[in-house]
Amino acid sequence: MSIHLCELAAQGVHAWKEGHVDEAQKIFERLCDLDTGSTLWPLWLARLQLADEGKERNALAICDSALSRHPHCAELLVVRARTHLLIGNHAIARHDLELCQ
Numbered sequence: 001m002s003i004h005l006c007e008l009a010a011q012g013v014h015a016w017k018e019g020h021v022d023e024a025q026k027i028f029e030r031l032c033d034l035d036t037g038s039t040l041w042p043l044w045l046a047r048l049q050l051a052d053e054g055k056e057r058n059a060l061a062i063c064d065s066a067l068s069r070h071p072h073c074a075e076l077l078v079v080r081a082r083t084h085l086l087i088g089n090h091a092i093a094r095h096d097l098e099l100c101q
Contacts, residue, residue: 005035012044021052039073042066046079050086059083074100 012027025048031041042062049059063080070076077096084093 005031008034009041009044016048016051021048024048036069039066039070039076043073043075043079046076046083050079050083056083056087060087072099 008027008031012024012031015021015027016024025045028041028045028048031038032045035041042065046059046062046066049055049062060080060083063076063083067073067076067080077100081093081096084090084096
């Protein structure tokens with residue numbers, strides 16, 4: 001299973017680097033479904049959303065969902081804080097960053 005996950009992850013990263021955002025998103029979503037205990041896949045999926053202008057709300061939804069299962073994941077909190085900063089929610093971003101301490 002882990003080789004399969006690694007191969008999928010490599011395909012997703014390659015697709016992202018080549019600018020095939022929709023393909024990368026589908027792969028990262030599949031990884032989220034296959035490996036529900038990992039924070040890595042939703043983290044990459046949220047970052048992918050942030051790289052695509054106008055998808056900040058999607059990034060927030062992904063982070064919120066993952067943080068409901070992993071409330072102390074600093075990486076997810078940082079990505080969510082960054083997203084809140086981008087949409088102008090400075091107080092919420094600050095709160096997320098304070099939770100990382």
